[in-house]
Amino acid sequence: MSDALLAPAATVSGTTPVHLSLSSAELLADYRLAWESRHASLAGRREVFMGKAKFGIFGDGKELPQLAMARAFQNGDFRAGYYRDQTFMVAIGELTWQQYFAQLYAHADPEADPSTAGRAMNGHFGTRLLDDDGKFKPQTSSKNSSADISPTGGQMPRLVGLAYASKLYRQNPALHQYTDFSVNGNEVAFGTIGNASTSEGVFFEAINAAGVLQIPLLMSVWDDHYGISVPAEYQTTKQSISAILAGFQREGEGQDGFEIFVVRGWDYPSLVDTYQRAAAVCREQHVPVLVHVTEVTQPQGHSTSGSHERYKPKARLSWEEEHDCLTKFREYLLTEGLAAEDELAQIEKTAAATIKQARTTAWSAFFDPIQQEREEALVILNKMVAEAGEENSLAELVNTLKTNVTPIRADIVRTLRRALRQVRGNRPSAGRRAAQRLLEQCEAENTDRYNSYLFSQSDEAVGNIEEVPVQFAPDAPLVDGREVLQACFTANFERDPRIFAIGEDVGHIGDVNQAFAGLQEKFGALRVTDTGIRECTIVGQGIGAALRGLRPITEIQYLDYLLYAIQILSDDVACLQYRTKGGQKAPLIVRTRGHRLEGIWHSGSPIQMILGAIRGMHLCVPRDMTQAAGFYNTLLRSDEPAIVIECLNGYRLKEKLPANIGEFTLPLGRPEVLRQGEDLTIVTYGSMCRIVLDAAKQLAEVGISTEVIDVQTLLPFDTDQLIADSLRKTGRVIFADEDVPGGATAYMMQQVLDGQQAYQLLDSAPRCIAAQAHRPPYGSDGDYFSKPNAEDVFDAAYELLRETDPASFPAIY
Secondary structure (H helix, E strand, O other): OOHHHHOOOOOOOOOOOOOOOOOHHHHHHHHHHHHHHHHHHHHHHHHHHOOOOOOOOOOOOOHHHHHHHHHHOOOOOEEEOOOOOHHHHHHOOOOOHHHHHHHHOOOOOOOOOOOOOOOOOOOOOOOOOEOOOOOEOOOOOOOEEOOOOOOOOOHHHHHHHHHHHHHHHHHOHHHOOOOOOOOOOOOOEEEEEEOHHHHOHHHHHHHHHHHHHOOOEEEEEEOOOEEOOEEHHHOOHHHOHHHHOHHHEOOOOOOOOEEEEEEEOOOHHHHHHHHHHHHHHHHHHOOOEEEEEEOOOOOOOOOOOOOHHHOOOHHHHHHHHHOOHHHHHHHHHHHOOOOOHHHHHHHHHHHHHHHHHHHHHHHHHHHHHHHHHHHHHHHHHHHHHHHHOOOOHHHHHHHHHHOOOOOOHHHHHHHHHHHHHHOOOOOOOHHHHHHHHHHHHHHHHHHHHHHOOOOOOOOOOHHHOOOOOOOOOOOOOEEEHHHHHHHHHHHHHHHOOOEEEEEOOOOOOOOOOOOOOOHHHHHOOOOEEEOOOOHHHHHHHHHHHHHOOOEEEEEOOOHHHHHHOHHHHHHHHOOHHHHOOOOOOOOOEEEEEEOOOOOOOOOOOOHHHHHHHOEOEEEEOOOOHHHHHHHHHHHOOOOOOEEEEEEOOOOOOEEEOOOOOOOOOOOOOOOEEEEOOOOEEEEEOOOHHHHHHHHHHHHHHOOOOEEEEEOOEEEOOOOOOHHHHHHHHHOOEEEEOOOOOOOHHHHHHHHHHHHOOHHHHOOOOOEEEOOOOOOOOOOHHHHHHHOOOHHHHHHHHHHHHHHHOOOOOOOOO
């Protein structure tokens, strides 16, 4: 066994700690809170094993570093952490132990579990940044935490954005008016992560981005030497994240780079001193800081899924017991004469009693309402039994619910549904009608508990943005599509100083297609900014800034490159409103371009992947730049996140320049009929609109009248069911796009035939036209033979009409 496995890397803290400036009363208060947290972890594990909770993951062993970090955390600061930070959240006053247990039990009420309303497993923390109307509350007068996610390292991209917002608020005078969000950019973004998760690429990408940006990001690594069962020698070069990041250390004050501190997780005086110094550098100088907390233990192992005794050697387990931070803190207090043995014993005993009371109260608050709902259901169900007679399976079903010791709401609803199934066909009775009403009530209440707030419910939601029609002057100039976007962005930047744009090549050259040309010169480099090649943290930079009240446009240069960022979009911003039940929002706009062009990686349309990954965001697929501008105008007035995919081959096509370029808005979810027709309907979007319109013109030459519909947005999709209205007229439909077979065409067909019940309106089987299963090769021939073309659309439409009228439409081939 290596020495490193027994005792982690030696501490190499930059300077000798100053004298600990905490009073004995403060130290004993910290000791009490540390023991409360430890007892909470121990109790949480027992609750899982007793079957009262599904899963548990806890912060035992990390108590002292988190207490020290909390002492450096000020009003206005933000946390982006992970599921070990329970001590910190309680220490800053943003979590109670009752709320901690409520989350463990999955109490689906934001009053009981303000972080997630029972929607995330325990250890996922966040503060409620929004008021009851969905508007941002003041952030500078509170201690703030962004909402945690489970994917390892997933907090890192957002952390970059939280810190970047402080830089913008400090350096951009136009933002100084937003005092509810920042006081001269003095806010620090505190990040936490486990040592094993620093092996993720997103960690290194975020650390590099923070060093380039020089932002107030304070990154803490809790290093307990393991990632579940895998020790550090398999995780990290040199088994030390601070050692391998030593090249990031700045060479002196005023130089770019990081400050790096290494401190032991059981040495409380050094921890407090380190965090005070680290936060001061970060806050005052906007220098990013890494605090590597070594020699951390994990007394209960990784989670309730297993025991660490299975994989840790006995010597390591013995070392961890000796170096437990609470044991070391106790030794320190006794050695320094700050407390007596009996005093500490009483604190430990009181802490255990505090946690027992919190656990009991939380369980009662969670379980008592369910029992009451069960009793209400039993009254009605027993009435049904009386009506049907005791000797039947209905009575047995009801008795099963009655004798269930720990029922959940699903048991109640399941019993009601099966009971109603039992009496189907019987004459209506009072009990049956009451059961039906109760079932409807339960389903409505549980829809709110578990299915609400995928999108904003505020008056700034997309559906509440006033529609303003586009206007064109009689002599409106014809310009390149890119110039329409350029004018749109200019108008919005002038209207709202919170708007900024970042991305690869966005700044100096005005993006690769020139829609931002000249805007950096006009508005400055803080508002139109180049970034490195780092799609994941470009998106994260936008998420964090949006959480802090800014309005970012983050550009992903090509649609194919969205794959680098799709995990963060899916796991963080898309589910943010949902997983906080309306407690947080990040109105991020992701701007990208795709569809038709040449080459495997610049002409993809992976819409199926995007549709499946980003529910909770909007997906706009405009056919031209005027439509794109209308969507940007709507989204920049809304508080919901979205992806806008511009047509890659449309930037130099001519369009009329709208007279109200920064004011007109397009509603999301409303298709547009581009061509009226009587014989069949073709539903499409994006660059395919031009191809389908070309085919429709050719079809008209042979007597086929085609209605062409541009859906304009895929999320939301045709909220007014306009496509079904078209099918009532034509009775035939083709869904066409450039995605792989079974991709977005299948999605559109499901939305129309299933969601709109339009299958009843068809005289012929619906058809789908998609690209080949592979990516398109390079060259114009590659494009023609791998993606749908006008001839493909013509042939599919012609065959539909030929099926019913072969005489008028004889075979072509």
